Amino acid sequence: MSPSAQKGAGAGEVLLAVENVSLRFGGVKALTEVSFDIRKGEIRAIIGPNGAGKTSMLNCINGFYHPSEGRITFKGETRRKMRPHEAARGGIARTFQNVALFKSMSTLDNIMAGRSLKMNTGFFWQLFRHGPAMREEVAHRKVVEDIIDFLQIPHIRRTPVGRLPYGLQKRVELGRALAMEPDLLLLDEPMAGMNLEEKEDMSRFIIEVNQQFGTTIALIEHDMGVVMDLSDRVVVLEYGRKIADGTPDQVKGDPRVIDAYLGVAH
Numbered sequence: 668m669s670p671s672a673q674k675g676a677g678a679g680e681v682l683l684a685v686e687n688v689s690l691r692f693g694g695v696k697a698l699t700e701v702s703f704d705i706r707k708g709e710i711r712a713i714i715g716p717n718g719a720g721k722t723s724m725l726n727c728i729n730g731f732y733h734p735s736e737g738r739i740t741f742k743g744e745t746r747r748k749m750r751p752h753e754a755a756r757g758g759i760a761r762t763f764q765n766v767a768l769f770k771s772m773s774t775l776d777n778i779m780a781g782r783s784l785k786m787n788t789g790f791f792w793q794l795f796r797h798g799p800a801m802r803e804e805v806a807h808r809k810v811v812e813d814i815i816d817f818l819q820i821p822h823i824r825r826t827p828v829g830r831l832p833y834g835l836q837k838r839v840e841l842g843r844a845l846a847m848e849p850d851l852l853l854l855d856e857p858m859a860g861m862n863l864e865e866k867e868d869m870s871r872f873i874i875e876v877n878q879q880f881g882t883t884i885a886l887i888e889h890d891m892g893v894v895m896d897l898s899d900r901v902v903v904l905e906y907g908r909k910i911a912d913g914t915p916d917q918v919k920g921d922p923r924v925i926d927a928y929l930g931v932a933h
């Protein structure tokens with residue numbers, strides 16, 4: 668059993684609730700009346716074949732898209748519309764399917780950029796790196812250095828991320844999201860394009876983030892071995908609808924899930 672599974676699947680209070688969420692793009696129904704919740708402290712996977720609506724769901728959760736119908740409640744606050752920066756300030760961080768970093772900037776600066784949300788001093792002080800801004804920067808820098816150590820990437824702290832292999836770029840992107848000290852971390856295909864060793868490293872970091880910092884994690888992943896190993900609970904989408912929801916063992920044996928994946932190459 669995975670360490671995260673030992674926590675007891677589904678125990679704990681609801682951190683985020685998705686209720687009857689539908690999302691349309693013109694005639695395309697990306698999501699249809701989807702409901703599920705994410706409980707505090709768990710690792711929750713969202714799976715499904717290509718085009719099932721997984722990324723659309725993450726985009727609704729962090730405010731990139733606004734559901735056509737339904738509602739999302741995060742930390743007890745219900746909303747129809749929220750902007751991504753409001754979601755971030757509220758405690759939701761995410762990584763993307765295709766790494767979204769500042770390629771010419773160093774690892775350190777990219778992770779520091781993730782920290783900017785936590786910075787209080789205004790642009791004027793930041794500009795002159797003076798007084799309160801200086802003191803604040805030192806404190807933030809310490810958090811960022813700790814994240815770099817935690818992710819075991821001190822050797823690349825000064826390297827422009829565009830020069831790094833893909834697996835390390837994904838790790839830096841995780842670092843940038845962690846710099847926000849989120850309550851809920853959304854990971855869109857964190858293992859995509861990785862070799863076995865990189866996947867094992869990333870799995871370990873995800874479990875450690877969850878266990879050491881208590882961060883709740885929702886992830887989209889196509890590698891079923893990884894999903895079943897890491898997750899406390901799994902929600903399964905197909906053609907924008909939820910077809911199953913439960914522990915890895917429950918969804919693995921669900922005939923609708925088996926049907927959805929039959930003949931689908933992942």
Ligand SMILES: Nc1ncnc2c1ncn2[C@@H]1O[C@H](COP(=O)(O)OP(=O)(O)OP(=O)(O)O)[C@@H](O)[C@H]1O
Pocket residue numbers: 692695696697715716717718719720721722723724
């Ligand atoms: N911005 C958009 N405009 C129009 N249609 C979209 C848009 N985003 C997603 N869709 C459509 O919504 C449906 C769900 O797409 P989504 O990307 O959420 O699926 P997914 O499960 O994340 O797929 P994948 O595993 O391939 O990443 C698809 O039919 C897709 O073409």
